[in-house]
Amino acid sequence: MGKPEMTVKHSQTEMIEFNDILSMLYQKDAELVTLLEAERKAKKDLSFQVAALAHDIKTPLTVLKGNLELLDMTELTNQQSDFLNSADNSIKAFEKYFNDMIQYSRLLVEEKDYQEEIFLPEFLEELDTEARAIMDTHEVEFNVIKRVNLEFFKGNQLNLSRALINILSNAARYSSGHKKVTLSVIEEEEFLVFHIWNNGPAFTKEALESADNLFYTENKGRNSKHYGIGLSFAQVVAKNHHGKLVLQNPPTGGAVVSLSIKK
Incomplete structure (x- = not known):
């Protein structure tokens, strides 16, 4: 139909x-x-x-x-x-x-082709290099945790990398105090999941409901350089990979954005 x-x-x-x-x-x-x-x-x-x-x-x-x-x-x-x-x-x-x-x-x-065969270790290595450059600029302690046995998966490498860098940039921007960001790569039965945590303030109720909408930003200041496009981009990329984008406030504090894609 x-x-x-x-x-x-x-x-x-x-x-x-x-x-x-x-x-x-x-x-x-x-x-x-x-x-x-x-x-x-x-x-x-x-x-x-x-x-x-x-x-x-x-x-x-x-x-x-x-x-x-x-x-x-x-x-x-x-x-x-x-x-x-x-x-x-x-x-x-x-x-x-x-x-x-x-x-x-x-x-x-x-x-674009979302059936490109991607070598996960190489993908994560390139992502780590680009992410650390961002973290160094914001003076953020950055860690990567891998819980995967998967070596290859199918998707669009360029768009997936862009989406994750957008989320990591947001995480670095909103981390606070002794700034920390952690990227956890987890393999589930059907999905490959990228959890990005930062030790900044938790998401507000409004953010949890609206943060993936185009142009949404919690920062209402006139001088903000955050235009609310990054998470909208990430959400579309997740959907194109038959996955989803989820925002959460973990019980341990901070904020988590999870991007999952179908294996």
Whole structure:
């Protein structure tokens, strides 16, 4: 049902009740095709609009960056240097935001292969290297715990790696005190699970209900560089791997985000 490329012969039986049910199913099938096509079109429109907007903004951003570089070559007071650094940081945050938006919009319409064979030890080694660079920047103690016998699994390596790095970056950002983040890789009967724990504050009730929604962020401050795209991206990646994204407050404290994918 709902597959436009399939042609199903509309047959009838000699039983009125069966014919009524079949008629309803054929009608629902046609409605599903229409709804799915509308959803695909909406996603493509979103991706196109984001790409067009990013293209239009690239030129003024390039001009701004060029002018900042020229200003940096002149004699500046300490206050002017601070203003210049602030403007430069704002442009970098803006570029990151648009890059995240482009990645998310592409993910919605892409038809990439999620059956790529991935060697788990190598995948985890590359993930560990990238994650430690982030943790060092935030001065976070980072540990990896492996409880797996699995060597190979199927999925999309690039998107899965991006999703996990997004979660790890959030974990590093929200850890507190003597900052700690732990990545636990656990093999279950049907799923491969990535648990990411940090010792920051627990998720609020609102966060548990809404954190995977696009643009949601608990930080309501005007200067926040967190735009709420990362977890939405991770959720789509998990679903594309026939898995799920779960947020939890463990009894030991801190917060956990678990991304599971079908083995």
